[in-house]
Amino acid sequence: MTTRSRILWSLLLAGSLVGCREAAVPLPIVERDNEVCCAPPPDLRRPEFPGPAAVVELVNVTSDRHEFVVRGVDAALLASLQQRGDDTMTTSLAVRTGADTDLPAMLGEHAVVGGTLVFRPRFPLAAGLVYYATWDPRTVDPSARPVTTTIEIPSTEREPTARVVEVFPSGDVLPENLLRIYVHFSEPMSRGRAYEHLHLLDANGDEVEAPFLELGEELWNRDATRFTLLLDPGRIKRDLKPNLEVGPPVRAGGTYSIVVDRDWLDGHGRPLVEGHRKAFRVERPDTVPPDPRKWALSIPESGGVEPLHVTFDGPLDRALLDRLLTITGPDGEPLTGTAMVMPHELGWQFVPDEPWAAGRHELIVDSLLEDPSGNSVGRPFEVDLSATPSSSEGSDVRLPFEVEP
Amino acid sequence: MRTSLGVLLALVTAAPSWSADLTDTLSKGTPKLQSAGPLAFGPEGILFVSDPKGAAIFAIATNDTKGDDTKAINVEGIDAKIASMLGTKTDDVLINDVAVNPASGMAYLSVSRGRGPDAIPAIVRVHSSGRPEALSLKDMAYAKAELPNAPADKVSGEGRRRRNNRTESITDITYHDGKLVVAGLSNEEFASNLRAIPFPFEKVDGGTAIEIFHGAHGKYETRSPVRTFAMFRIGGEPHVLAAYTCTPLVTIPLAELESGKKVQGRTVAELGNRNRPLDMIVYEKDGKSFLLMANSARGVMKVSTDGIEDREGITERVGGGGKAGQSYETIETLEGVVQLDRLNDRQALVLVKTDAGHDLRTFDLP
Numbered sequence: 112m113t114t115r116s117r118i119l120w121s122l123l124l125a126g127s128l129v130g131c132r133e134a135a136v137p138l139p140i141v142e143r144d145n146e147v148c149c150a151p152p153p154d155l156r157r158p159e160f161p162g163p164a165a166v167v168e169l170v171n172v173t174s175d176r177h178e179f180v181v182r183g184v185d186a187a188l189l190a191s192l193q194q195r196g197d198d199t200m201t202t203s204l205a206v207r208t209g210a211d212t213d214l215p216a217m218l219g220e221h222a223v224v225g226g227t228l229v230f231r232p233r234f235p236l237a238a239g240l241v242y243y244a245t246w247d248p249r250t251v252d253p254s255a256r257p258v259t260t261t262i263e264i265p266s267t268e269r270e271p272t273a274r275v276v277e278v279f280p281s282g283d284v285l286p287e288n289l290l291r292i293y294v295h296f297s298e299p300m301s302r303g304r305a306y307e308h309l310h311l312l313d314a315n316g317d318e319v320e321a322p323f324l325e326l327g328e329e330l331w332n333r334d335a336t337r338f339t340l341l342l343d344p345g346r347i348k349r350d351l352k353p354n355l356e357v358g359p360p361v362r363a364g365g366t367y368s369i370v371v372d373r374d375w376l377d378g379h380g381r382p383l384v385e386g387h388r389k390a391f392r393v394e395r396p397d398t399v400p401p402d403p404r405k406w407a408l409s410i411p412e413s414g415g416v417e418p419l420h421v422t423f424d425g426p427l428d429r430a431l432l433d434r435l436l437t438i439t440g441p442d443g444e445p446l447t448g449t450a451m452v453m454p455h456e457l458g459w460q461f462v463p464d465e466p467w468a469a470g471r472h473e474l475i476v477d478s479l480l481e482d483p484s485g486n487s488v489g490r491p492f493e494v495d496l497s498a499t500p501s502s503s504e505g506s507d508v509r510l511p512f513e514v515e516p
Numbered sequence: 517m518r519t520s521l522g523v524l525l526a527l528v529t530a531a532p533s534w535s536a537d538l539t540d541t542l543s544k545g546t547p548k549l550q551s552a553g554p555l556a557f558g559p560e561g562i563l564f565v566s567d568p569k570g571a572a573i574f575a576i577a578t579n580d581t582k583g584d585d586t587k588a589i590n591v592e593g594i595d596a597k598i599a600s601m602l603g604t605k606t607d608d609v610l611i612n613d614v615a616v617n618p619a620s621g622m623a624y625l626s627v628s629r630g631r632g633p634d635a636i637p638a639i640v641r642v643h644s645s646g647r648p649e650a651l652s653l654k655d656m657a658y659a660k661a662e663l664p665n666a667p668a669d670k671v672s673g674e675g676r677r678r679r680n681n682r683t684e685s686i687t688d689i690t691y692h693d694g695k696l697v698v699a700g701l702s703n704e705e706f707a708s709n710l711r712a713i714p715f716p717f718e719k720v721d722g723g724t725a726i727e728i729f730h731g732a733h734g735k736y737e738t739r740s741p742v743r744t745f746a747m748f749r750i751g752g753e754p755h756v757l758a759a760y761t762c763t764p765l766v767t768i769p770l771a772e773l774e775s776g777k778k779v780q781g782r783t784v785a786e787l788g789n790r791n792r793p794l795d796m797i798v799y800e801k802d803g804k805s806f807l808l809m810a811n812s813a814r815g816v817m818k819v820s821t822d823g824i825e826d827r828e829g830i831t832e833r834v835g836g837g838g839k840a841g842q843s844y845e846t847i848e849t850l851e852g853v854v855q856l857d858r859l860n861d862r863q864a865l866v867l868v869k870t871d872a873g874h875d876l877r878t879f880d881l882p
Binding site: 136206207209214215216217218219232233234237239240242290291299300301302304321323324326327328329330331332333334335339341343344345346348349350351352353356357362375376378379380401417428429431434479481485487493494495496497 | 568688704
């Protein structure tokens with residue numbers, strides 16, 4: 112310890128005797144922590160003593176990559192650190208997300224670069240968070256003084272832009288055994304709290320208790336813009352205990368609302384521009400599977416690109432309509448084109464990329480296609496075994512149509 | 517999730533001799549996870565990580581094969597610690613699953629750093645010292661099984677066209693005797709499947725997906741997603757003991773999953789409204805086997821397996837609020853449990869949600 116340090120420490124101790132409850136036994140400096148009683152009030156942004164001292168700074172490498180750099184380190188000390196290797200460098204410069212030095216240090220890489228010690232975090236720093244960078248080379252220099260610098264990354268105060276674009280089924284009257292709802296957002300959303308932000312309200316505006324199937328995994332599409340919300344199948348399926356105890360989440364004759372809270376955060380951590388409410392009436396359960404043989408097709412003429420128009424026998428599942436209908440041409444190959452779902456999911460139209468050829472075409476309906484109550488082609492959601500023999504699933508249905516020359 | 521090895525070993529005289537070489541079937545490289553969901557351990561410290569976003573399952577040799585599983589793991593604010601390690605807010609750390617490595621007693625956590633679509637996956641492990649460390653995936657011996665609905669999957673031939681756009685969530689995985697059983701749930705059609713994927717993974721065989729059905733009182737048959745399950749021997753045969761999302765507890769012989777035929781679980785208990793099983797393990801106490809289930813609404817439930825092999829399956833409606841099937845009791849002192857795994861023969865490890873965040877706690881199996 113230098114003479115100057117000793118003098119200053121003695122003054123400190125002398126001053127500390129006045130208000131300090133600890134015994135006035137001078138402790139070696141290595142045992143002292145810079146936040147313990149009797150240390151000067153921490154002003155974490157500047158060193159305690161005048162003279163050369165290390166300072167930790169944050170440097171922007173790119174807009175979302177930062178480095179922590181320790182400046183003002185004695186060259187010999189730096190060389191010593193580098194020689195000792197990674198573990199020593201890691202303990203000498205540790206960055207945490209709290210003041211507690213028991214918190215694990217951030218993952219990243221250390222290097223000695225251009226006369227400074229640099230720490231590159233493995234992940235981008237989080238906006239709005241305060242980081243605690245501790246420079247503590249005492250394993251190499253026991254007389255060194257640890258310094259903790261707090262660095263705040265400003266929040267990105269951008270205005271909310273995300274909103275609910277649509278909720279499916281889009282109709283106003285839904286069946287009592289409604290199984291599935293899709294909520295579409297304009298931007299990728301955050302996950303993990305979905306069920307806190309979704310509510311089913313009855314006609315009085317009271318929340319229906321526990322109407323949804325809550326899955327920790329949550330059901331999202333690939334870019335996190337569509338959330339699949341299932342109503343509790345235990346309450347919908349007949350004869351299961353929840354159905355017998357409390358009944359289905361919605362009841363025929365009633366009116367309800369699905370409410371999406373504004374404070375559901377988007378992928379950037381901002382709330383929605385506004386919440387969303389979809390009101391609907393409820394009618395009797397739908398237990399009839401979709402039957403493509405009852406669909407109406409309006410067939411276009413050959414040589415043009417007029418749409419093929421299909422009218423269903425009831426509303427169908429919005430997401431499955433994007434996947435499970437295929438048109439094949441006279442050669443049996445699927446046609447490419449643009450498909451559109453009609454309002455209330457009551458129909459579908461297809462505009463081919465190439466003009467319609469004359470001849471036999473087919474609309475192939477995958478048997479997995481469901482309606483919003485989970486009835487699929489050829490198989491109702493609940494197969495009543497006393498009435499029909501059990502079958503695993505229906506087969507695909509092929510609807511042939513002729514495009515006239 | 518740990519398999520019910522304790523139960524199995526009691527009945528099986530010797531493990532297959534090839535099991536010591538499972539690590540040799542893996543190749544060195546850096547597995548590229550797009551997400552980290554349900555976990556399971558195989559023998560030799562091999563960790564199975566499901567990657568729902570990448571529609572794949574990874575088998576990774578952790579080289580963590582020695583340790584003391586009798587040491588309790590208690591870590592307050594495990595999410596805050598992981599957040600510091602990952603350099604983010606505690607709120608932006610999602611712990612997706614917890615599994616204990618039976619070879620070492622170390623707890624492994626699958627974590628998402630961030631809640632947005634660009635969240636970064638991580639595997640973090642911690643033992644009784646309470647200091648978490650990130651598992652580096654660089655230069656690990658590993659293998660990858662792609663699930664059939666992987667993004668690169670092409671439309672092919674007749675029948676099931678356009679399956680490739682669908683996303684499937686993975687709700688649970690468990691390893692048993694050369695097979696990895698995976699429970700999946702579509703985010704579109706109301707379909708669920710169980711797959712039994714042979715391990716070592718054979719090329720890109722994602723296993724045959726078997727649709728699972730339920731018959732309410734033998735009368736109404738529906739498709740039934742599986743939320744969580746454990747392996748259990750009944751009459752000497754391995755069974756999947758599964759909790760459906762619609763709440764019944766059922767058993768399915770593992771052999772049936774490989775037959776390719778339609779599978780309907782045999783109902784052994786009907787849980788009432790608001791029972792949301794999140795996780796389950798099988799354990800032994802006083803010579804009997806029990807099922808322990810973490811339940812979001814009701815704490816932790818201890819289910820007896822007495823007579824489970826004899827039970828015909830619940831086929832009659834039970835009136836007046838009676839409990840049919842296996843009896844169970846609720847351990848209400850264990851509230852807020854979101855993840856559960858076995859630590860050793862006498863203790864379990866849970867992840868508990870508190871007002872401040874999440875804690876890892878060890879408790880004695882009831």
